[in-house]
Amino acid sequence: MRRWIAPAVIALTGAVLAAVADSVTALVVCLLGAVLVSPLVFPFPLTDAMARDRSAKDGRAIIYWRPGCPFCLRLRFALLGRRAHWVDIWRDPGAAAAVRAVADGNETVPTVILAGAAYVNPDPRWLRGALAY
Template identity: 45%
Template sequence: MTRAWILPVLLVVCGSLVATTLVVRGFPGAAVPLLLMFVLLAGLNSPLVFPRSIGAVEAQRRSAVDGRPIVYWRPGCKYCLRIRLGRSAHRLHWVNIWRDPAGATEVRAANNGDETVPTVVVAGRPHVNPDPEWVRAQLSPST
């Protein structure tokens, strides 16, 4: 859990330090937008941006029942942000590989030992960093 928050916390701390330095040097007008930018980046890279993750075993079980794709992801991955899919995101099963060792194992098995994300599994077949439009097309209208 804590590993997922390292990047967002570092972004807020760095932004705070830079903003404080700017205020001390007499540039408070520049400090505010800069701090807001760092906080926004922290939010985008936090676990809060993605739908609630479940374990790999549970995701596989649910996918076998409902046919929905599984997305293996990790916080801080800009490609995972791209595949988030807005409102369609809840129609996928999300597995955070930093929180679930079984998920990390699945991703390594699909990527020759690398933890390359997003890895999307559709009908038991992994796809590495697929186009978001392709992922949307994999979602059946009934899900």
């Protein structure tokens, strides 16, 4: 429930701005912002250990991301309908360490683990095809 607070505040701010300033644009921009920060775009993040366990069982890719990353957002939209395990590197130090281990010491996201191989900032179209199971 807590994850919906920020989107709700953004949407309410847009509604207030629209009412006070008579601006539909403000409402549309705020509603778009609310959707982008909502759990609709990024599901509840798993820990690195949870994602590795689940991936070992179901074979799905692990995608390391962080909030505010435009490349992660682009990848998320490109993968709509594709299932993967999303791990927020800012919430899990183990996930950040896993990314640094495969990205030359950097926390470059998105980083994808697919079938045991690591891909740093992969092309969304390529990954979409690779995840078409």
